[in-house]
Amino acid sequence: MNEGQLFLLGLAAFFGLVIGLLALRKNRSFWLWGLFGAITFLIAGIALACVGFLCPNCQQPLTNRQWKDRQCPNCGNLRHLWLRLKK
């Protein structure tokens, strides 16, 4: 393996990690998005920016407003769950 390949591999790992962590923030799969990010770099980043948050409880998509208010149309108020995760 030459230096160029090693650099690309490092870049892929870096993008995978960053995209994975951003996905985690939206309650999405770290590994799925991390892999996606490692392969497609910016495409995964753009795709992730376009998708909304998921309810950490029931995996239903939430609007930004609903996520901000911690209100899930499916399971109601998420504040309790959120506080539990923060501890």
Ligand SMILES: [Zn+2]
């Ligand atoms: Zn929910």
